[in-house]
Every structure is written in C-alpha cells, then in structure tokens.
Amino acid sequence: MELKEKEILRKKLDYAYAPYSKVKVAALAIDAKCNKFYGVNCENAAYPSGLCAERAALFSSVVHGIEMGTFKEIHIISNLNKILYPCGACRQVMSQFLENDAKIILHSTDFLEEKVFTMEEMLPGGVKSEDIIAK
Amino acid sequence: MELKEKEILRKKLDYAYAPYSKVKVAALAIDAKCNKFYGVNCENAAYPSGLCAERAALFSSVVHGIEMGTFKEIHIISNLNKILYPCGACRQVMSQFLENDAKIILHSTDFLEEKVFTMEEMLPGGVKSEDIIAK
Amino acid sequence: MELKEKEILRKKLDYAYAPYSKVKVAALAIDAKCNKFYGVNCENAAYPSGLCAERAALFSSVVHGIEMGTFKEIHIISNLNKILYPCGACRQVMSQFLENDAKIILHSTDFLEEKVFTMEEMLPGGVKSEDIIAK
Amino acid sequence: MELKEKEILRKKLDYAYAPYSKVKVAALAIDAKCNKFYGVNCENAAYPSGLCAERAALFSSVVHGIEMGTFKEIHIISNLNKILYPCGACRQVMSQFLENDAKIILHSTDFLEEKVFTMEEMLPGGVKSEDIIAK
Numbered sequence: 001m002e003l004k005e006k007e008i009l010r011k012k013l014d015y016a017y018a019p020y021s022k023v024k025v026a027a028l029a030i031d032a033k034c035n036k037f038y039g040v041n042c043e044n045a046a047y048p049s050g051l052c053a054e055r056a057a058l059f060s061s062v063v064h065g066i067e068m069g070t071f072k073e074i075h076i077i078s079n080l081n082k083i084l085y086p087c088g089a090c091r092q093v094m095s096q097f098l099e100n101d102a103k104i105i106l107h108s109t110d111f112l113e114e115k116v117f118t119m120e121e122m123l124p125g126g127v128k129s130e131d132i133i134a135k
Numbered sequence: 136m137e138l139k140e141k142e143i144l145r146k147k148l149d150y151a152y153a154p155y156s157k158v159k160v161a162a163l164a165i166d167a168k169c170n171k172f173y174g175v176n177c178e179n180a181a182y183p184s185g186l187c188a189e190r191a192a193l194f195s196s197v198v199h200g201i202e203m204g205t206f207k208e209i210h211i212i213s214n215l216n217k218i219l220y221p222c223g224a225c226r227q228v229m230s231q232f233l234e235n236d237a238k239i240i241l242h243s244t245d246f247l248e249e250k251v252f253t254m255e256e257m258l259p260g261g262v263k264s265e266d267i268i269a270k
Numbered sequence: 271m272e273l274k275e276k277e278i279l280r281k282k283l284d285y286a287y288a289p290y291s292k293v294k295v296a297a298l299a300i301d302a303k304c305n306k307f308y309g310v311n312c313e314n315a316a317y318p319s320g321l322c323a324e325r326a327a328l329f330s331s332v333v334h335g336i337e338m339g340t341f342k343e344i345h346i347i348s349n350l351n352k353i354l355y356p357c358g359a360c361r362q363v364m365s366q367f368l369e370n371d372a373k374i375i376l377h378s379t380d381f382l383e384e385k386v387f388t389m390e391e392m393l394p395g396g397v398k399s400e401d402i403i404a405k
Numbered sequence: 406m407e408l409k410e411k412e413i414l415r416k417k418l419d420y421a422y423a424p425y426s427k428v429k430v431a432a433l434a435i436d437a438k439c440n441k442f443y444g445v446n447c448e449n450a451a452y453p454s455g456l457c458a459e460r461a462a463l464f465s466s467v468v469h470g471i472e473m474g475t476f477k478e479i480h481i482i483s484n485l486n487k488i489l490y491p492c493g494a495c496r497q498v499m500s501q502f503l504e505n506d507a508k509i510i511l512h513s514t515d516f517l518e519e520k521v522f523t524m525e526e527m528l529p530g531g532v533k534s535e536d537i538i539a540k
Contacts, residue, residue, distance in 0.1 A: 015200050019264070021290065021317060023536075026198070038198045045264040046357035047291060047317040049227045051186075051194045059186045060195035063161070063173045065150050085530030087316035088500070092184045092493030121529060124522075125490030129154070129180040156425065156452060158401075181492035182426060182452040220395035222451035223362030230358070256394060259387075260355030285470050289534070296468070308468045315534040319497045321456075321464045329456045330465035333431070333443045335420050362454045399424070399450040 001075060006111050009038070013079055016040035016053065024079040025053035029061065031070045032099065037061045054090040058097045071098045077107045083115055091123040136210060141246050144173070148214055151175035151188065159214040160188040164196065166205045167234065172196045189225040193232045206233045212242045218250055226258040271345060276381050279308070283349055286310035286323065294349040295323040299331065301340045302369065307331045324360040328367045341368045347377045353385055361393040406480060411516050414443070418484055421445035421458065429484040430458040434466065436475045437504065442466040459495040463502045476503045482512045488520055496528040 001009075009028050016024035018041055025041045039057025043050040051059075054076060061071075074094060078084040083106045086094070094104065104117045119126075136144075144163050151159035153176055160176045174192030178185040186194075189211060196206075209229060213219040218241045221229070229239065239252045254261075271279075279298050286294035288311055295311045309327025313320040321329075324346060331341075344364060348354040353376045356364065364374065374387045389396075406414075414433050421429035423446055430446045444462025448455040456464075459481060466476075479499060483489040488511045491499065499509065509522045524531075 012198055015198050017197055017203060039195075040198045042194055042197045043317060044228060044231055045266060046227055046262045046322070046359065047313060048320045048322060049224060049357060049359050050318045051190070052316065052318060055186070056194045056197065059177055059191045060174075060198075062152055062177045062191065063147055063150050063175045063195075068152060080536065084536060085532055087319060087532045088493035088495070088497030088528050089184060089316065089319050090493070091496075091528075092181055093179060095493070096179055117529075123493050123496075123528075124526060127181045127490055127492045131180060131485065131489060178452060181457065181494065182448060183455045183457060184492060184494055185453045187451065187453060215401065219401060220397055222397045222454060223358035223360070223365070223393050224451065224454055225358070226361075226393070227358030252394075258358050258361075258393075259391060262355055262357045266350065266354060282468055285468050287467055287473060309465070310468045312464055312467045314498060314501055315536060316497055316532045319494060321460070325456070326464045326467065329447055329461045330444070330468075332422055332447045332461065333417055333420050333445045333465075338422060359454060362451055363449060366449055397451045401450060 009075060009077055010109070010111070012038050012040055013077065017042045019043060020047065025084065026077050027053040027057040028075040029057045029071050029097070030073040031061070031066055032072050035061070035064070035066065052087060052090050054086050055093050058093055061097070068096055069099055072102045073105060074098065074102070075105045075107060077109060079109055081109050083108050083113055086122070092127065095119050095123050095126045095128070144210060144212055145244070145246070147173050147175055148212065152177045154178060155182070160219065161212050162188040162192040163210040164192040164206050164232070165208040166196070166201055167207050170196070170199070170201065187222060187225050189221050190228050193228055196232070203231055204234055207237045208240060209233065209237070210240045210242060212244060214244055216244050218243050218248055221257070227262065230254050230258050230261045230263070279345060279347055280379070280381070282308050282310055283347065287312045289313060290317065295354065296347050297323040297327040298345045299327045299341050299367070300343040301331070301336055302342050305331070305334070305336060322357060322360050324356050325363050328363055331367070338366055339369055342372045343375060344368065344372070345375045345377060347379060349379055351379050353378050353383055356392070362397065365389050365393050365396045365398070414480060414482055415514070415516070417443050417445055418482065422447045424448060425452065430489065431482050432458040432462040433480040434462040434476050434502070435478040436466070436471055437477050440466070440469070440471060457492060457495050459491050460498050463498055466502070473501055474504060477507045478510060479503065479507070480510045480512060482514060484514055486514050488513050488518055491527070497532065500524050500528050500531045500533070
C-alpha cells in the first residue's frame, strides 16, 4: 500500500458516524481486478442496527457486479492509536467475499504498526456455503 | 423517477447475491443533493450475517461524506412480481438516514404498481437518537 | 398486568447489560398458553453484535417448544423515564412470533404511562413468510 | 458431557425453526456455577433478522442474572451429520460471555465426533470491551 493510498484511507475516518462509541473505523477492500471499495462504520441509536466499516466496504461492492470470493486484500484502520481487530460478524462476511489466500491487513492509526492475517487465521473453520448446501 | 432510471434500478437485481432465498432486491437512495446510492441484497451461508438491499445502499453512502437525515427518497424493487415491503431492520436504519418528510417508494418488478410511504408510516414511533441522548 | 407482575418486570432491568448506552430495557412475552419469557438487552463491545430485550425474550422461547405466531402480548419497559418504542429489527422479529391480534404494550418506568399497539400498527406491511414462499 | 445430557441436547434440535435452510442447530451453554442455558436457531422470512442457536442460548441467560465472562463451556450440535463451526457473529458474542479458558465443543449429530476449541482459537485477537474503553 502506497503512502498516498494510506492517506486516503485514514482520511475516510472523518466520515465514520460514531456518535456513541467515538470509535471511528475505515476499511478498504481490493478485489482481484484492483477494484477498490471503501467503508466506514455507522452507528445507530438502536446499537445492534449499526454496521462496521469492513462490512460497509464489502457489501457496497455487490451492486457493482463484484462476485463473492474475489477480494484479495482488506485494510482496516481506526482512530484508536493501535491495531483494532475486526469483530466476528465482519469476519463471517469477509470469509464470503475474500479469496482463500487473501490478506487481512490491520493498521495502527499512524500506519507504523501493521499485522497481516489470512482468513483461516481470522476465522478458523468458519461457516461456508458448502456446509449449507451439504444438507 | 424516469423510465431510464427505472431500467437501471431493475437491472441491478441481476447483481443481488441470493443463492438461498432466490429473492433478489435492489434499492436506490437519493439524498437532498441528488446523490444516488444503489444497493442489492447479499445473503450469507450463516443467514443472519447477510444484508438487505436498502441497508446496503444507505450504509454505502457514509464513506462518501453523506450525512445522516439527508436522504429524501428510497426506491425498492424485487424479483417477486409484487411490491415487497422493507423489513423492520431496514426501516430502523432508514429512519436514521432519511429526512422527516422523505418518501419510501415500493415498486413492483414491472413498475406498474407503486406505493409511497413516509418514515412515520413505515416505523411509527421508532427509536431516535434523541431517545438515547435523553438518558 | 397485575402490580406484582409489573414489579417483577421492572426488577429485570437490573440484569440488563448496557455498559455503553446505559439504557436498560426489559421485555416480557406471553404466549396463548400463558407461558412467560423475559429478556433484557445485552450490549457488545462491537455494538452491532448486541441484542435488544424484546428479541432476547422471544428467541429464548424457541428451545422450549414455543411455536411461531403464538404470542399474544409483549410488554416493554426501560430505565428512560418514558415510553421507549421497539427498534425496527425487534418489530421484524415480533411480527414472526406474535399472533395477528397480539398487543405490544409499552410502559414508562413507573408504569403510570402505557401505550398499546397491534403488530400492523408497529410494522405496517412487513415482510411475512408468505412473501418468501410466494417466490 | 454425559450420555443423558447429550440426548437432551440433540432432542432440542426438534425445536429449531429453520424452514428456509433446513439446517437445525442446538447449543448448550454452561456457566461456572453449572447453570445451563439451551438455545436453537430461529430463522426469519427476512433472513438477516434470524438468530443462531449459540447466541439464543447465551443471550437468554442475561435476564437470569448471569454475568459476562462466566461461561466455561458451550456445546454445539446440528442436524448436518458432521461438525458445524459457529459463525463469526456467534463467536463475537461468545467472546463476551465465555471465560478466557472456556471450551467450545463441537459435536457431530451422533456425538461420535468432537472438536474442542478455546475462544482465542475461535476468534484470534477479537474485539474486547477493553478496546472500546481504551478510547
């Protein structure tokens, strides 16, 4: 990820809507054809009805004709001055959108720290479409 | 909504990811500055982890700097050959993104039938940000 | 609802887990055979992964053999010193568990104020199982 | 887990409400004081509004005064004739209810196969309450 791209992603944090937790998160999902989709978290007065940045980015791609399992990278950053791990619900959705060998890249706010994971490391086992078709 | 726009919205149904229910839904949200955001439903092998079209459209707008309460119209269409009402979870999110006098417009697949609602008609009472701040 | 029952429901507010919003909610769902199921809200560090009181009450009944569409009353109370309306996501779930002519009863914390709604009033139209089967 | 308890858990599968996927799941969560809470999955015509068995079991405990972080075991079984892993959204909720060294025990329908995981194995990193308070 180039410096310019990092700046763009961090700038997206300004758009997150987090009046309750004050925790702002931004995500950038990149597919195999290098299409880029950004997302930020959006909280709701009824807390469970909000959505995280990672899912906002991924779900926004579907209407553009992106297919499941074609994302090769997702970058995540927050305003917490440290690396923030994605929640389990986002990991479930990621496992549907990401290639098997895709990278999940967690950045600290200043981009000085970085951790990289595979999907299998983030959600070992997981619930796959094969499980449900298997019935 | 012009004929051309209707065609575009209906065409989005092709992109919905609904391998389980086969029910495809598309939504178009338009804000006060006439910015347009499209969304389609996306199901998940773990059913509760999917997302509806209406929420996909609205949540996708946040990273583009759109503010809460500024949408004036949301159009909804499905492949069910009839008008499909939005689920309660989508109505909760709509109530956050839509202006007080915004229109929720439900279309049949062929656009021959149409029903228009206000937010208060769709989610009488509702949970508003004021409720939570009031505490 | 008798005084004693009101006291029991209000006492449940103590058990709600709401460290983030401080808004505590309790619900009591009663089915046609007078089975009673209580629920309180439970927040999560990842806000969208929490659950509201109304859904906690209803979902808890399924493992006890309760069938869909058999609840005749649901009572809702919060610590907000006023009537709190259920969120849209809870209304969606209620519409599945409640009888057509069931009552949704919203109470103020001191039980002095009370509002009663039908499901159709709370979620006009709605998404029903017939909609999906219809496909 | 004794044979009798296994029979009871498997019997709960009958109560799962899964008219769409036909995949029935049951869960048993046991806290440090040996309190037992059962749950089954409950699907909704609006798919994202359903709830999984694991979360149904855990959320049902809150109104009974159970505290976060006190569960020591959760057992999961389905009708799929194999071990089914919990979805990411359930893992997120489990991480809030389970002790650090709790066991997540996945059973095949006939109980002949069994896999045991820790929370850290199921949701490495995770989003914890400390992350959010840290802000």
